[in-house]
Amino acid sequence: MLQRGRKSAAGALALRIDSGPPLLEPPSKLTKQEAEIFTNIVTTCRPTHFVPSDLVLLVAYAQATAISQNSAHDPSKIVTFEKSTRVMALLATKLRLAPQSRVDSKVPGRSSRYHSIAKKLLEENEAEAA
Numbered sequence: 001m002l003q004r005g006r007k008s009a010a011g012a013l014a015l016r017i018d019s020g021p022p023l024l025e026p027p028s029k030l031t032k033q034e035a036e037i038f039t040n041i042v043t044t045c046r047p048t049h050f051v052p053s054d055l056v057l058l059v060a061y062a063q064a065t066a067i068s069q070n071s072a073h074d075p076s077k078i079v080t081f082e083k084s085t086r087v088m089a090l091l092a093t094k095l096r097l098a099p100q101s102r103v104d105s106k107v108p109g110r111s112s113r114y115h116s117i118a119k120k121l122l123e124e125n126e127a128e129a130a
Helices: 011-013 032-044 052-071 075-094 110-129
Strands: none
Touching: 032 052, 052 075
16 A cells, blocks of 8 residues: 655655565564564665575574574573574575675685685784784
8 A cells, every 4th residue: 555645764765776676575474573684684685686485485584583582592492592593594595695605616716815814814813912
């Protein structure tokens, strides 16, 4: 349903300039926390990153993230925290949210670039320690 009257500043910021595919919307069955996580992930990635078939995995990722966040500071829920975090890590890779799933290991120069960065950081740490 269209909004009547003047649009709010937040509504004006939500307008899409490009004519790319529409962003996925969180299903109504999600809690407020899960919907916020879902929306945050979808809006921080490229508009073409997700396709409609990713919806089920995105929902599961948002739910696992919410469970992990809710059980993180309760020692009696350590098993729940551990399992939900494992599910998050697995889904992050499948959804190409994890760094190792976004970088192609076959690209020439990838390892040398990271090696040179690591070497530079190591040299800086050694210089500071001396």
